[in-house]
Amino acid sequence: MFKKVEALNKDTHQNLRFTQIDSFEFASSVLNAPLSASEFLFAARYYPIVFSLENATPQALFTLGQQKNHYVNTDGLWSVPYIPAHIRRYPFILANTGTEESGDKFAVCIDVEAPHFATDQGTPLFTADGNPGDFTQKTMTFLQKFQEELKVTQALCMEMESMKVLVEKKINIEKDGQKIVLGGFRCVDMEKLTALDDSVLAKWVRNGLMGIINLHQLSLGNLKNIA
Numbered sequence: 001m002f003k004k005v006e007a008l009n010k011d012t013h014q015n016l017r018f019t020q021i022d023s024f025e026f027a028s029s030v031l032n033a034p035l036s037a038s039e040f041l042f043a044a045r046y047y048p049i050v051f052s053l054e055n056a057t058p059q060a061l062f063t064l065g066q067q068k069n070h071y072v073n074t075d076g077l078w079s080v081p082y083i084p085a086h087i088r089r090y091p092f093i094l095a096n097t098g099t100e101e102s103g104d105k106f107a108v109c110i111d112v113e114a115p116h117f118a119t120d121q122g123t124p125l126f127t128a129d130g131n132p133g134d135f136t137q138k139t140m141t142f143l144q145k146f147q148e149e150l151k152v153t154q155a156l157c158m159e160m161e162s163m164k165v166l167v168e169k170k171i172n173i174e175k176d177g178q179k180i181v182l183g184g185f186r187c188v189d190m191e192k193l194t195a196l197d198d199s200v201l202a203k204w205v206r207n208g209l210m211g212i213i214n215l216h217q218l219s220l221g222n223l224k225n226i227a
Helices: 037-043 134-162 190-194 198-207 209-226
Strands: 005-007 032-034 049-051 058-061 092-096 106-111 166-175 178-188
Touching: 005 092, 037 058, 037 134, 037 209, 049 209, 058 209, 092 134, 106 134, 134 209, 178 190, 178 209, 198 209
Parallel strands: none
Antiparallel strands: 005 106, 032 058, 049 058, 049 178, 092 106, 166 178
């Protein structure tokens, strides 16, 4: 999705302007998107929500067994009402410039090759005196909030990892007369979940994890839409 990322800089990008465009062609080959907990209620209506193999990060799946985003139609438009924040933030992103010694440090970056940017029209990214404009400041706030929510959500979902209730999911589909097994993601094993101690389940109800699990299970009905 991001082709040429540069740290947003008043010296380099002083004259750059932003225009919102309707096309999501830039996301046509994006296969999934990380989700924060606050997105689950909306995302579960349209996307299968699963968990990554590596770190239990929740993801909205955009395709199954293909290299094309099912939710970007032939006109380049997003085909369902809710668009995940990961997609909405484009062409802006927070990049971690920190080290093991310094810890996490994030810098606002842009995809300078995005069609949203020009020098002759749109909303200026910087004021005449080189300060971030109102639009840029609002964008920075959005990016920071999304990053913080992702971090909190991932930490919460790692509790499922520690209790070993996430299992790799295999989907069997038939294509051109052949049966194909697809995977690469994990789902909650309900038998393992219900076998947990009551104290664990009570904690997950209170901290919101059980709500995430319920919406995840509900969302799996959307797998048929992208199979």
